[in-house]
Amino acid sequence: MSYARWFTIYGPSYLNALGWTALTAVLASLGAVVWGCVLLLFRLAGGPWGARGVDAYMQAFRNTPVLLPIYLIYFGFPLIGLPWPAVICGGLALVLQNGAYVSEILRGSFKAIDRVQFDAAKSIGLSPWHTFRKITLPQVLVYSIPSLGNQVVLLLKDTSLLSAITVTELTMQAKLLTEQTGAAYEAFMVVAILYLILVSGTEVLFRVAHRAVRWR
Amino acid sequence: MRRGLLRYALTALGVSVLLATAAQAGAQEKSRLDLVLERGKLIVVTMSTAPPFAFTDEKGQLVGFDIDIVRLLTTALFKDPNKVEFVIVTAEGRWPAIESGRADMGVGGTTVYPDRAVRVAFTRPFIDSGISVLVSKKAGIRSVADLNQEKHTVANLNNPQMADRAKRFFPRTKVLTFDTPSAQLLAVRSGRAQALQIDTPTAEWWAHQNKEELEVLPGFLGASQNNAIYLKPGDFKWWQWLDTSVAELRTGSWYPQYSDVYQKWFGKNPPPQKFYLPRQ
Numbered sequence: 001m002s003y004a005r006w007f008t009i010y011g012p013s014y015l016n017a018l019g020w021t022a023l024t025a026v027l028a029s030l031g032a033v034v035w036g037c038v039l040l041l042f043r044l045a046g047g048p049w050g051a052r053g054v055d056a057y058m059q060a061f062r063n064t065p066v067l068l069p070i071y072l073i074y075f076g077f078p079l080i081g082l083p084w085p086a087v088i089c090g091g092l093a094l095v096l097q098n099g100a101y102v103s104e105i106l107r108g109s110f111k112a113i114d115r116v117q118f119d120a121a122k123s124i125g126l127s128p129w130h131t132f133r134k135i136t137l138p139q140v141l142v143y144s145i146p147s148l149g150n151q152v153v154l155l156l157k158d159t160s161l162l163s164a165i166t167v168t169e170l171t172m173q174a175k176l177l178t179e180q181t182g183a184a185y186e187a188f189m190v191v192a193i194l195y196l197i198l199v200s201g202t203e204v205l206f207r208v209a210h211r212a213v214r215w216r
Numbered sequence: 217m218r219r220g221l222l223r224y225a226l227t228a229l230g231v232s233v234l235l236a237t238a239a240q241a242g243a244q245e246k247s248r249l250d251l252v253l254e255r256g257k258l259i260v261v262t263m264s265t266a267p268p269f270a271f272t273d274e275k276g277q278l279v280g281f282d283i284d285i286v287r288l289l290t291t292a293l294f295k296d297p298n299k300v301e302f303v304i305v306t307a308e309g310r311w312p313a314i315e316s317g318r319a320d321m322g323v324g325g326t327t328v329y330p331d332r333a334v335r336v337a338f339t340r341p342f343i344d345s346g347i348s349v350l351v352s353k354k355a356g357i358r359s360v361a362d363l364n365q366e367k368h369t370v371a372n373l374n375n376p377q378m379a380d381r382a383k384r385f386f387p388r389t390k391v392l393t394f395d396t397p398s399a400q401l402l403a404v405r406s407g408r409a410q411a412l413q414i415d416t417p418t419a420e421w422w423a424h425q426n427k428e429e430l431e432v433l434p435g436f437l438g439a440s441q442n443n444a445i446y447l448k449p450g451d452f453k454w455w456q457w458l459d460t461s462v463a464e465l466r467t468g469s470w471y472p473q474y475s476d477v478y479q480k481w482f483g484k485n486p487p488p489q490k491f492y493l494p495r496q
């Protein structure tokens with residue numbers, strides 16, 4: 001079957017899947033950045049135990065494949081009475097893992113801030129919370145934009161793993177069409193192109209954002 | 217003028233004959249059968265999560281009824297049941313594995329459907345199987361009619377036949393779609409779904425393994441179906457060898473070996489060798 005003919009027949013069925021991939025990627029990215037900030041806060045303000053706790057968390061999530069938390073949350077939560085929908089479970093797993101990476105990225109940017117600024121903040125009477133919110137966080141986020149862009153791209157590609165838990169995103173759609181038509185190459189080629197477009201778009205977006213906010 | 221036309225016609229004829237021979241030569245590719253014999257081992261694509269057809273046991277070994285059938289074929293080819301390499305894939309990975317030539321053939325609880333046969337070739341079936349519904353005992357579902365309620369969820373595999381049967385037999389039930397049978401089972405055991413549909417021997421196997429938790433509903437969903445070996449279409453010699461061998465296993469000279477394997481996995485005799493012969 002020619003690609004053109006195959007695409008005219010089955011192309012439209014990818015639209016819905018494209019929507020799910022984009023939606024989960026956007027929401028999980030936002031969640032991961034927020035969760036990363038929270039982890040950074042714990043590390044900075046939680047004393048020695050806070051830092052140790054965050055380290056342990058990091059080890060646990062960095063050293064396991066993300067498919068594992070996806071399975072654990074999706075199949076484990078109903079056992080404790082929380083039968084959340086698949087998208088939420090998968091999104092949560094992505095947030096938990098990528099949040100760990102994001103907090104490391106933010107920590108790296110935090111080290112780039114001149115200590116003098118904290119002394120200055122103290123001398124004008126800013127509380128630790130205000131210092132974090134007004135001085136630390138904005139700078140940390142701006143310094144981190146390029147690395148965060150990389151992380152979002154990784155997360156976007158990881159959404160394909162949600163196909164293992166019934167989410168009809170792009171990869172699942174390709175699997176369904178393969179089983180239906182037996183045309184594996186066509187089905188996955190379309191998906192490859194769509195991922196390429198999504199990822200390139202994301203990269204451009206982060207480059208523009210970085211250019212718009214960086215200090216000269 | 218006339219002679220020019222004649223010469224033109226003759227040249228055209230000559231060229232078309234040449235082209236036809238070339239096409240014929242191209243079509244006479246080497247058969248997989250010769251390739252397999254030369255290589256000295258068979259490469260088979262299969263799934264590892266479809267008990268009792270093809271699955272990994274507690275020792276991590278790939279075992280099952282379909283696996284043993286492949287070992288019988290390997291014995292026929294090489295006088296050695298171990299000269300075989302298994303390539304393990306998920307459900308939708310089966311078709312590209314044979315289309316690309318990565319594997320010589322495939323097995324693993326694979327059902328024959330006419331729409332599938334457009335893209336892949338099947339031998340005659342080596343076992344038939346119904347589709348059954350496996351339910352969680354907690355759900356209190358006694359029949360397919362019980363299952364057909366909005367409050368219930370059924371776990372499907374990602375092939376369209378599953379979706380069609382769900383629409384036909386329990387249109388009200390919510391549907392979840394997974395890419396492996398093991399994920400379907402996990403869905404029922406974790407309470408994500410109350411039921412799943414799968415080949416009857418697989419359903420019975422799981423119910424047997426989890427007697428307190430799971431049971432098989434009486435009756436089948438639709439017709440009895442055929443499970444067969446699948447391969448890349450167009451290689452007549454290879455298909456013929458496989459089909460002949462399956463025929464010999466099911467109804468001919470290797471029926472005793474076939475019966476042993478059938479007994480081992482299903483604990484009962486296979487369908488009789490020939491309809492006019494008494495059951496052994």
